[in-house]
Amino acid sequence: MFIIPKEKEVPLGCVTPAPIGEQPMMITGNWREYRPVIDREKCDLCLNCMVFCPDACWHLDEAEEAVVWNAKYCKGCSICVNECSTDALSKAYELDFEDGVVRLEKPF
Numbered sequence: 001m002f003i004i005p006k007e008k009e010v011p012l013g014c015v016t017p018a019p020i021g022e023q024p025m026m027i028t029g030n031w032r033e034y035r036p037v038i039d040r041e042k043c044d045l046c047l048n049c050m051v052f053c054p055d056a057c058w059h060l061d062e063a064e065e066a067v068v069w070n071a072k073y074c075k076g077c078s079i080c081v082n083e084c085s086t087d088a089l090s091k092a093y094e095l096d097f098e099d100g101v102v103r104l105e106k107p108f
């Protein structure tokens, strides 16, 4: 099992906790113009994306030993892309995806 290194632990109160269940007033995924796309071959689980995302949209799946993205609350700020230590994250135009957010017509 992957253990979060001590230096990556963030004391409670420094980040917005991941939404638990549905939070209709907090859905920011439909703001997104670009989404972060992960190249899992390059990801070394540094956890910078998890630490730096202001909306707690990355979490560590310990069983799978992989970081998992939450599309519903990712507003596409690209902070995670900039902070990724191995360039495993890149930004891709949202509307190039089949399930891409279509603002207004399809809020999410």
Ligand code: SF4
Pocket: 035, 036, 052, 053, 054, 055, 056, 057, 058, 073, 074, 075, 076, 077, 078, 079, 080, 081
């Ligand atoms: S693009 Fe911004 S909101 Fe989305 S996962 Fe990355 S840091 Fe979080």
Ligand code: SF4
Pocket: 038, 042, 043, 044, 045, 046, 047, 048, 049, 050, 067, 080, 083, 084, 085, 086, 087, 088, 089
């Ligand atoms: S910041 Fe990049 S390398 Fe680090 S865990 Fe996230 S995707 Fe993987």
